[in-house]
Amino acid sequence: MTVREDVEDIEIQLFLEALHRRYHYDFRQYARASIKRRVIQATTQLGFSSVSALQEGVLHDATLLPRLLNYLTVQVSEMFRDPSYFRALREQVMPHLKTYPSLKVWVAGCSHGEELYSLAILFREEGLYDRTLFYATDINPDALNAAEMGIYPQDLIRKFTENHQQSGGRTSLSDYYRADHGRAAFDKTLRERVVFSDHSLVTDSVFGEMHLISCRNVMIYFDRELQDRAVGLFRDSLVRKGFLGLGAKESLRFSRHASGFADFVREEKIYQRCEP
Amino acid sequence: MSGPPIRAVVIGASAGAVQALLKILPLLPADFPVPVLIVVHVPSDRSNALVSLFQTRCKATVKEAEDKEPAIPGTIYFAPSDYHLLVERDGSLALSSDEQVNFSRPAIDVLLESAADAFGQELVAVILTGANQDGAAGMAMVAGAGGTAIVQDPASASAPTMPVAALTKTPAARVESLGGIASFLLGLTA
Numbered sequence: 001m002t003v004r005e006d007v008e009d010i011e012i013q014l015f016l017e018a019l020h021r022r023y024h025y026d027f028r029q030y031a032r033a034s035i036k037r038r039v040i041q042a043t044t045q046l047g048f049s050s051v052s053a054l055q056e057g058v059l060h061d062a063t064l065l066p067r068l069l070n071y072l073t074v075q076v077s078e079m080f081r082d083p084s085y086f087r088a089l090r091e092q093v094m095p096h097l098k099t100y101p102s103l104k105v106w107v108a109g110c111s112h113g114e115e116l117y118s119l120a121i122l123f124r125e126e127g128l129y130d131r132t133l134f135y136a137t138d139i140n141p142d143a144l145n146a147a148e149m150g151i152y153p154q155d156l157i158r159k160f161t162e163n164h165q166q167s168g169g170r171t172s173l174s175d176y177y178r179a180d181h182g183r184a185a186f187d188k189t190l191r192e193r194v195v196f197s198d199h200s201l202v203t204d205s206v207f208g209e210m211h212l213i214s215c216r217n218v219m220i221y222f223d224r225e226l227q228d229r230a231v232g233l234f235r236d237s238l239v240r241k242g243f244l245g246l247g248a249k250e251s252l253r254f255s256r257h258a259s260g261f262a263d264f265v266r267e268e269k270i271y272q273r274c275e276p
Numbered sequence: 277m278s279g280p281p282i283r284a285v286v287i288g289a290s291a292g293a294v295q296a297l298l299k300i301l302p303l304l305p306a307d308f309p310v311p312v313l314i315v316v317h318v319p320s321d322r323s324n325a326l327v328s329l330f331q332t333r334c335k336a337t338v339k340e341a342e343d344k345e346p347a348i349p350g351t352i353y354f355a356p357s358d359y360h361l362l363v364e365r366d367g368s369l370a371l372s373s374d375e376q377v378n379f380s381r382p383a384i385d386v387l388l389e390s391a392a393d394a395f396g397q398e399l400v401a402v403i404l405t406g407a408n409q410d411g412a413a414g415m416a417m418v419a420g421a422g423g424t425a426i427v428q429d430p431a432s433a434s435a436p437t438m439p440v441a442a443l444t445k446t447p448a449a450r451v452e453s454l455g456g457i458a459s460f461l462l463g464l465t466a
Binding site: 031032033035036037038072076184217220227247248249250251253254 | 320342343344345356358359362363364365370371372373374376389393394442
């Protein structure tokens with residue numbers, strides 16, 4: 001008895017199917033263990049007695065959807081999370097990017113924008129901001145709004161500042177935000193060259209001619225087939241010799257498209273597109 | 277051994293973890309019949325010193341768990357710092373960057389709950405020393421799914437809070453000394 005189909009599993013499968021058919025949000029190929037955890041958490045937190053009850057609720061009441069999405073998609077990040085990743089971008093990727101007259105950068109799955117602002121600051125410090133267009137995409141409209149606002153709780157700033165310094169920051173993080181009533185609002189000039197957009201790695205297609213794509217801790221939530229789809233999308237969205245940055249514990253090792261990329265900074269999971 | 281075949285051993289430990297694990301893991305043979313998945317609470321910086329520490333002392337292979345990696349027998353997997361470790365029904369490992377659980381990432385509860393779900397009665401779960409309550413809810417799920425629940429005797433634990441919390445939620449769990457836990461696991465090889 002290795003595969004047990006209990007009631008809750010049936011409910012979760014039906015719930016994900018319903019969400020897809022009613023609202024076109026497709027979590028059906030998310031890695032099972034994590035999505036199950038999140039669906040159950042959403043059920044409890046939203047006050048439903050079962051996943052079936054949640055399904056009925058959301059099918060008939062679209063106003064539940066934003067709250068539900070906040071449970072099903074990740075929100076947690078930090079600015080300059082994994083400072084060594086940003087240091088590697090700064091020291092090893094930037095010299096290559098500097099050879100292009102104009103640049104496009106895609107932050108895929110930008111959530112609340114922590115990574116986007118980190119990259120914008122990095123590019124400004126390295127003198128590349130003015131020739132770069134940033135694309136910040138997510139499936140969650142609330143998250144995109146938050147990213148566009150660029151306001152974070154003041155108590156997170158100490159950690160952000162520490163990370164920024166460890167990443168080799170040439171300026172002070174405090175140059176980029178205004179603190180007010182326990183919140184830090186990031187400078188709007190950092191998003192002058194940012195396009196915020198609704199985009200799904202599950203159902204949408206290629207985003208053209210990127211020089212750098214940063215997509216960290218997004219694909220760990222996908223099953224392998226969906227990961228393959230996303231990685232294929234990234235490969236086709238990158239210019240020749242464009243760069244792809246993944247999360248610290250992600251890799252292309254198990255991907256069908258592994259041969260389309262070469263390690264660029266192996267320990268930081270930064271890859272370069274190459275011809276297979 | 278009687279009872280259902282076992283597909284995995286999962287272990288959770290916190291304060292005092294290294295000393296406790298040193299009394300168990302080095303005894304496991306290189307051909308230990310199932311994978312061993314371990315969550316230890318460690319600070320969230322990037323390097324996980326546990327792997328190198330145990331690599332030199334264990335006969336079984338010791339490594340950091342990778343996302344989508346199939347968990348194989350004879351191998352001990354540690355959760356990377358700052359990621360939750362989960363296991364899927366096909367026996368592959370999964371990492372997540374979800375919010376902390378019990379103020380921890382990785383959290384023992386997350387591993388135990390997913391393992392209970394994946395393996396049901398074909399699972400052995402062990403809670404060792406620790407100064408918090410992580411693992412208690414997961415252990416209850418392991419026992420509820422028919423798995424074997426083992427808790428380090430609080431009297432022998434350098435920090436008894438975690439074993440006590442696990443026993444409170446799962447009174448039927450086996451209580452063992454570190455030596456008893458090692459013997460039990462070695463019994464799986466027979």
